[in-house]
Amino acid sequence: MCAKPFFFCLLRSSNNILCNRFKMDSAEDKFCLREVLVSFKSCLLNDDKDVLVEHYLTGWKGLVRFMNTLGTVFSFVSKDAVTKIQIMENYLKGDNGERYRTLRSMVEYELSGNLVDLTKRSSHPDSGCRTLLRLHRALRWLQLFLEKLRTSSEDSKTSTLCSEAYNDSLANYHPWLIRKTASVAFFALPTRNTFFEVMNVGSPDVVVEMLGEALPYVSKVYDFTQELYVQRNLLDLP
Numbered sequence: 001m002c003a004k005p006f007f008f009c010l011l012r013s014s015n016n017i018l019c020n021r022f023k024m025d026s027a028e029d030k031f032c033l034r035e036v037l038v039s040f041k042s043c044l045l046n047d048d049k050d051v052l053v054e055h056y057l058t059g060w061k062g063l064v065r066f067m068n069t070l071g072t073v074f075s076f077v078s079k080d081a082v083t084k085i086q087i088m089e090n091y092l093k094g095d096n097g098e099r100y101r102t103l104r105s106m107v108e109y110e111l112s113g114n115l116v117d118l119t120k121r122s123s124h125p126d127s128g129c130r131t132l133l134r135l136h137r138a139l140r141w142l143q144l145f146l147e148k149l150r151t152s153s154e155d156s157k158t159s160t161l162c163s164e165a166y167n168d169s170l171a172n173y174h175p176w177l178i179r180k181t182a183s184v185a186f187f188a189l190p191t192r193n194t195f196f197e198v199m200n201v202g203s204p205d206v207v208v209e210m211l212g213e214a215l216p217y218v219s220k221v222y223d224f225t226q227e228l229y230v231q232r233n234l235l236d237l238p
């Protein structure tokens with residue numbers, strides 16, 4: 001990604017942010033983070049030994065919608081997430097869609113058919129396995145960030161919580177320019193209380209309770225995927 005459009009997007013965003021931030025249309029009014037996190041519960045299959053790709057993507061689409069309510073400053077993140085979700089949805093809708101029904105079946109299908117670039121992006125630059133790995137790494141960020149939000153005090157800075165979670169997860173896979181841009185964007189995050197309001201779940205106490213109930217499911221999805229990718233040696237796909 002080249003530097004100019006990246007920073008241009010941020011500058012333009014900062015102009016728009018005051019009028020766009022936290023403004024929701026009627027569809028978004030109904031948005032509730034609880035429903036999004038429930039998708040991560042409903043994607044678990046067979047005693048947490050597999051994950052339904054369709055529901056996993058439903059969870060991600062909800063998260064992207066949530067991020068979009070935080071202002072255009074995060075559009076560079078949302079665009080990348082949407083691109084990856086679309087790649088996965090195209091596989092699901094395609095002729096071999098049944099092979100992409102679960103993470104286990106996708107990995108088996110792509111590896112047995114030599115459909116994954118293992119060392120260098122070449123003939124299969126957007127395999128399901130590598131695309132999902134990017135979302136999986138981002139899920140680790142989400143898990144860390146929401147856990148920090150859940151256990152933080154009322155006066156905690158969301159930008160600090162977010163960047164700590166980012167530095168302990170996704171940042172390890174991002175080049176300097178993206179790390180810098182992300183760290184600037186984090187300053188645009190709303191306060192903890194406003195964040196909780198946008199989640200549309202209820203009072204801060206109810207949000208904390210909801211996160212306590214929902215986060216274990218996000219962790220189960222993360223842990224299953226991590227184990228599957230370790231077993232098949234897929235954690236470093238280019």
Ligand SMILES: CCCCCCCCCCCCC/C=C/[C@@H](O)[C@H](COP(=O)(O)O)NC(=O)CCCCCCCCCCCCCCC
Pocket residue numbers: 033063064066067070074076077080081134135137138141146162166170173178182199238
């Ligand atoms: C609360 C909002 C804060 C969002 C911050 C998210 C962490 C910052 C991520 C920065 C990603 C920058 C965009 C570009 C990434 C790509 O280079 C990079 C590598 O892709 P490639 O190998 O194909 O080149 N892509 C990725 O690592 C995947 C990133 C996907 C990020 C999805 C983040 C979705 C966040 C959803 C927010 C929901 C918040 C809910 C909290 C209540």
